[in-house]
Amino acid sequence: MSESRFRRMNDLPSTHLLGAGTAMCAGCGGLQAVQEIYDVLGEKTVFVNAAGCMTLLSTYPFTPFRGSWLYTAMACAPAGAQGVRDALDLLIAKKRLPPEEDLDVVVLSGDGAAYGMGLSSTSAAIDRGLDFLYLCYDNEGYGNTGQQASAATPHAAATAGCGARAGHAGQKKDLFAIWAANRPSYVATAIGAEPLDLARKIEKARSLRGPRLILVLAPCPTGWDFDPAEMVEIGRLAVATGVWPLKEWEAGRVVHTKVRRPRLPVEEYLRRQGRFRHLFEPVRNEAALAEIQAGVDAYWAGVS
């Protein structure tokens, strides 16, 4: 990434393209990321949206986007992207649209669609080599409906509909690995709290063609139960504790773009969030905390 135009924080755009005053919650980590991403992607884009929190970004007659938008449904945003991409290609090839009218096609989806209901259409779009950017804001649950567990919910997190005492029994699905196994053009994790890293990855993704995933962890005040003012801090802690590795995959190789040594204990991240409070109160659940820490340590032990 040495050739990046984003070498330090000062290189990031100082004004934002995305309009303010949306229906997103205060302190939405997903919106923070989308705002940073949109600055780099620009307005020659069409965002093809899957049902989720961000469907309410464009609510008649308002939109924060200067470019275009198409809402589809929960399962099929990649298929919508396919139709738009193919149509633009056809129109340009048949000289019915000047090439300067072309758009980058961006799927915008939450983890509910990206890890679950929309995984089939996503996988198939990768199979077809669709030229699109898939942007997932991962707030680790069905946030729009009150934070039920999704396939992205981390182990032990309390969610709506599963007992707070035990927390989520399952493990967070590795969407990064699923994408990488399909051999797309590019896969990266990111987070709004690390804007320089995020901007570089968007810049990189933009320079490539084919299926590309940007998977951003989206700290969620309502779903994770923390004060909206702490969103950036919690995002930083997700990285500093190693819970959310920042990495990219390209041509079969995984590169970690930010490796912190030593890592902070995962506790520092967990204790700030109400969804993990049952691990600390009324008594510390040492076994569960140790298990989570061990999981993170095991991951990083495999990182050279």
Next chain:
Amino acid sequence: MSRLLLTGNAAAAWGARLAQVDYVPAFPITPQTEIIETLGRWIDAGELAARLVLLESEHSMVTAAAAAAATGVRAFTATSSQGLLYAMEMIFTVPGWRAPFVLVNVSRGLATPITLEPDHSDVLAARDSGFLQLHCATSQEVLDSVLIAHRWTEDPRVRLPAIVNLDGFHLSFTREPVELPDAAAAARFLPPFDPENVRFRASRPVSQAVAVLGGGPYSYFRYEIHRAAESALAVYDEVAGAFASACGRLWPAVETHRAEDAEVVFFLIGSFATKARDAVDRLRAAGVPVGLVRPRLLRPYPVEAIRRALRGKRAVAVVDQNLSMGKGGVLHAELASALYGEPDAPRVLASFIGGLGGRDIALEEFREMAQIAARAAADGRSPAPRLLYTEGELREVRKLQGIAQAERDDLARGGSEP
């Protein structure tokens, strides 16, 4: 203009070819697959300048078709039965995008039990979606209707997608003589798609299919779709007239056969109309005053044309190749709502459920339906709905049940040596 022997499926493919479609998102399903295979072959051979993309489901296929149409290309797709139902969320979603495209549905019965054979349960499930519906009886009509549907859906007063329906097996796999409109005439009839302001491009950003808050805007936009579908009725007549001038065949919204002086009228859609016409001619030869009324349009529902065609008749025998569980035939209920309170409406609407899952409707059954309807008219009371089903058929099912029971008993005894 040349004459070919074409299956209903091949005729649908020819319609798309002559419409010079740009984009064909596809997913295979019996009995539709021949349509997309035929188009794929032509595209590979360079005979059709289109792109065919195989999606992973009908849900995605309909999404891609509508998204491409919303970007400004002419899109065509096809499905059947379970496929149409798998796509149903998007079938109801995309009409509101006001992006016109044509979907051919090759009708097939729905599970359970799963079957490959035809009836109209699939397409009628899409009845309230906002898709317009054209129902065909012959291969010629399929080809012409695909052309007509493209121009019709693209009309600025309409801008809704349409389903062109044909019956699986009965029509999809039956070869009939078809006159092929020549390409120049087809192109004159159907000019290139003008997406106007509804499309994605860099210089004119648009937000499509956005959310609304509250019932006010929601009702407004939903009613607007309804109004567009209603105005599609008059537009259809114009388009059908233009097609008749260009290609020489007139396809009215409602087809009638010897209905003018009939006392009892058969009322049905789809390819059984061919048998119904034959039945009408034979019954007429025997002195029975029957006729046929066949709506080609089901959405928009051509209420006035249907009322006109049925005015003064004594009875209507409505043949439904579908079954709304707990209610009965869909065509019957719709017809009743169109005729209720009308002066000179038929006194009796006799409801018959027939042709489910590929079951034939025999000439003898048309004769009997006419008799039942006539008798009911004399009594002045609509008879109870009937399922067309013979004692022989019931005996066959009893036999199958007997075999199933014997096998089960055998297993219970520990099985026998093969």
